[in-house]
Amino acid sequence: MRIIVVGAGEVGSSIAASLCGTHEVVVVDIDPDRVSDLTYELDVLAIEGDGGDRTTLQEAGIGDADLVIASTDDDETNIVTCGTADTLGDAFTICRVKGTQYLDTWRNADGAFGIDFMVCTVLLTAESVVRLIGLPAAQDVDTFSGGAVRMAQFEVPVDSPVADQTVAEADRWDSLTFAAIVRDEEFVIPSGDTYIRADDEVIVIGSPECVREFAADLSPRSAGPDDIVIVGGSEVGFQTARLLEERGFRPRLIEREGERARQLAEDLPKTTVMESDATDRDFLExxxxxxxxxxxxxxxxxxxxxxAALLAKRLGAQRTVSLTETGAYVQLFEAVGVDVAVNPRETVAEEITRFTREQRAENVAIIEDDRAEVLELTVDEGSSLADRAIRESVPDLPAGTVIGAITRDGSLVTPRGETVIRPGDHVVLFVNTEDIDAVAAQV
Structure with missing residues (x-):
């Protein structure tokens, strides 16, 4: 595909880096320094110019483009870019926005703005935070097969009862598969006698119930959230509280500015809104x-x-999730004591990249900075997996590929060596990114 990415900030650069290995990518940005940097860093055509300008898009080859991704930090610029692209060709348009009002307009008016797909940074970030809240110790969570399958990535605490157990000892559930272990930044595909070590990151795939039970076993002191405190009544803070209310929680929210606190109290009937400075230790105590x-x-x-996160942790809070607008700070936050750091730009970049890859798969989760993916694929009649037991067919797949779950007629089938995969089954697989094309072709 020929893909035009407008905006070469954190989001656009990340998308371009993910796609340039398998697609013809053109990046447009008004900043000459960013354009120059991309020319040397990535295998892309970088063009200086305004993505909303007709001439710039024509120079980028809009007539031959299959996909246009508007990913600048300005909502209106992205909307205009997609609208202009819509008048110049047949490319599918993806627009990134921060404001939920634009998302609401687009959802409720078919074809609004000439945009085919819109992603909202605020809402995606809030949804990511809520998924993390729901599973103790989780670093990443995604769902597949209409919610019947869940993938989660956990860091193993030093004092976890699972640490120093073998996979066979830790696996006490029928519908759970240990897909991979990340150890010293390398993937280990586990067998029954593989030991789980403290500080490993374990990727599991299975039913939501079993994944939740594994999370409780992994960190027994974090059985499940009851008291949730949100610091900051930003739009992300508001959307997080709203989503938690929808799931039956009654969070507390701290907002410093009086008028904003009063508005939040009106809009969030099940949330206790407190007007105060979140760095006031006396108030927090x-x-x-x-x-x-x-x-x-x-x-x-x-x-x-x-x-605020470190202060809450020092006061005894069990788990902290902190936002950072700077992608480079994610590892820093987690290194100094924050349990999970979430970068909104990285979240939206992954969502857009995921969407482009769903042409090959029904659902995709990106793992460890795109070094691996979890894919949901439907087994065809001619698939090398069809009508064969897993122990017979897996050796034909690229090394490191793991079948994590199967759904058949809406029901979960736990994959074991003797399980026979049928045409029409939905399989959820852990795959190294470099092997995705080969796996998709075989399934």
Whole structure:
């Protein structure tokens, strides 16, 4: 495919890097320094110019483009870019926005703005945070097969009862598969006698119930969130609280600005909104924030988010999830004591990349900075997996490929060596990114 990416910031550069290995990618940006950097860093055609300008898009080859991705930091620029692209060719358009009002308009008016697919940074970030809250110790969570299958990535705590057990000892559920272990930044495909070590990251695939039970076994002290505190009434903080209310939680939210706090209290009937500075230690102690199961810091500043998270952790909060607008800070936040750091730009870049890859798969989860993926594929009549037991067919797949789950007629089938895969089955597989094309061709 010929793909035009407009905007070469964190989001656009990440998307371009993910796609340029298998597609012809053109990147457009108004900043000459970014254009120059991309020319040397990636195998892309980088063009200086305004993505909303007709002449620039024509120079980028809009007439031959299959896909246009508008990913600048300005919502209106992205909308105009997609609208202009829609008048110049037949390319599928993807628009990134921060404001939920644009997403609402697009969803409720078919074909609004000339945009085929819209992603909202705020809403995606809030959804990611809520998924993480729901599973203790989880670093990443995704669902497949209409919710019948869940993939989760966990860090093994030092004091976890699972640490130093073999996979066979740790696997006490019929519908759970240990897909991979990340150890010293390398993937280990586990067998029954593989030991799970403290600080490993374990990727499991199975039913939501079994994944939840494994999470509880992995970290027994984090049986499940009850008291959830959100620090900051930003749009992400508001959307996180709203989604939690929809799931039956009654979170607490701390907002410093009085008028915003009053508005949030009106809009969030099941949330206790407190007007205060989240770095006021006396207030935090008085409100027992240190007793919280999860503290989410969603302020408008990376440094404030880090400070609030570390203070909550010091007061005794069991788990902290912190936002950072700077992708390079994710590892720093987690290194100094934040349990999980979430970068909204990285979240939306993964979502857009995921969408482009769903042409080959029904659902995709990107693992470890796109070094591996979990794919959901439907088995065809001519598939090398069809009507064969897994122990017979897996050796034909690229090394490191793991069949994590199967759904058949809406029901979950746990894959074991003797399981026979049938045409029409949905299979969820862990695959090294470099092997995706080969696996998709065989399934």
């Amino acid at each position: 008085r409100e027992h924030v240190g007793d919280a199961d999860v503290v989410v810091t969603a302020l408008d500043n990376d440094e404030k988010n880090l400070l």
